[in-house]
Amino acid sequence: VLDQLSDLAGDGIRIHRAAVITDANVGPLYASRATRALRPLDPVVITIPAGEASKTRETWARVTDELLKHGFGRDGAIVALGGGVVGDLAGFVAATYMRGIPVIQVPTTLVAMIDAAIGGKTGVDAPAGKNLVGSFHAPALVAIDPELLSTLPERELRCGLAEAIKHGAIADEAYFHRIAERAAALSNPANAKSPDMYDLVAGSVAIKAGVVNEDARELGRRKILNFGHTLGHAIESASGYALGHGEAIAIGMVLEARLGERLGVTEKGTENAITKALTAARLAIATEFDTRDIIARTHSDKKKTAGRVEYSIPAAIGRYEKWAVAVADSYVLSILQA
Ligand SMILES: NC(=O)c1ccc[n+]([C@@H]2O[C@H](COP(=O)([O-])OP(=O)(O)OC[C@H]3O[C@@H](n4cnc5c(N)ncnc54)[C@H](O)[C@@H]3O)[C@@H](O)[C@H]2O)c1
Ligand SMILES: [Zn+2]
Secondary structure, eight states: OGGGHHHHHHTTOOOSEEEEEEETTHIIIIIHHHHHHTGGGOOEEEEEOSSGGGOSHHHHHHHHHHHHHTTOOTTEEEEEEESHHHHHHHHHHHHHGGGOOOEEEEEOSHHIIIIITSSOEEEEEETTEEEEEEEEOOOSEEOOOGGGGGGSOHHHHHHHHHHHHHHHHHHOHHHHHHHHHHHHHHTOGGGTTSHHHHHHHHHHHHHHHHHHHHOTTOSSGGGGGGTTHHHHHHHHHHTTTOSOHHHHHHHHHHHHHHHHHHHTSSOTTHHHHHHHHHHHTTOOOOOOOOHHHHHHHHTTSSOEETTEEEEOOOSBTTBOSOSOEEEOHHHHHHHHHO
16 A cells, blocks of 8 residues: 555545655655655655654644745645654644645554544644644545554554454444454564454454544544543553553553443443453553542543543443443542452
8 A cells, every 4th residue: 555655645636746744763664665656746754753742733833844845835735654643743734734735644553543544633732731732634545554564563553452452342242352362463563464454454444434424523422432541541641651542541441341330331241351352462451550640630531521521331342322421430439449
């Protein structure tokens, strides 16, 4: 797919130039292949430092200024070549550059392939929190080449697997069990070219795209993608980001499934099935934390109704009855303390 970018980009998108935005890890691996493929579009390459610390308004300004310096116009498109950091940042540059130009997402991490590149959310972090400044800007094209995962560090791959397990848990029982059975092999980057990896990427993309197409602005069904994320985000930030996002939401899913079972929202055995799948992927299912600190952190999340924090918990593996439930802190605290 990477080598066919220009053909793919020419299909239905009228653009005359391309700017490849990438990071310092991905650029040396794949930028030359991307620019070779994009040669008819006279591509420029803009490289940002790798890592979440780059997802800021300062980087947004620097990249935007560089595009202006290159005389980039409204007939150009941004090609986001990288993980979710590049995808979110480059997508936000595209959303705002001259009031919006197309973005082509070329995700290179599993997280970006099955999550960040799908659904049109773009943005940057602020000192007050992650993803607080941004815009919905649907990509003109998402070009996914699972082979690029062969160079990804294993820990990053496992973070993506946590999201894939979530996709199964919220929307597709058969997919959930397929991923759970193959989790050990799927967490090895050497298997990037396997049919099972293709099945995982295609399966998760179908689930996420299906949910997002029905509810782009998260008024209802899209909330189910937040399973594991209310507690997961709190655990992630409480760890000072020592835990990766996927590692934190793995633990969040276990705790929220337990919460669902206690509330009578979730069928018994759901927590156990999720635990087994995560363990097969060698993801930790518990960590140490200060319970009251976690509760406090759930309140800084965007998901709230009338002061109560919202949780989006499936009724059973692959099935929902309510998109979200508001739960009293005291109840959540009792689960965390247990
Ligand atoms: N927009 C959305 O809907 C959405 C959804 C999920 C996550 N996100 C965002 O995505 C970000 C996380 O994305 P991520 O997990 O991809 O992290 P990332 O972009 O930081 O990539 C992880 C690391 O892997 C490296 N890397 C990327 N591809 C590689 C490859 N093929 N080979 C070798 N190394 C490679 C990167 O340089 C980086 O060091 C967060 O900022 C999060 O907020 C957004
Ligand atoms: Zn997530």
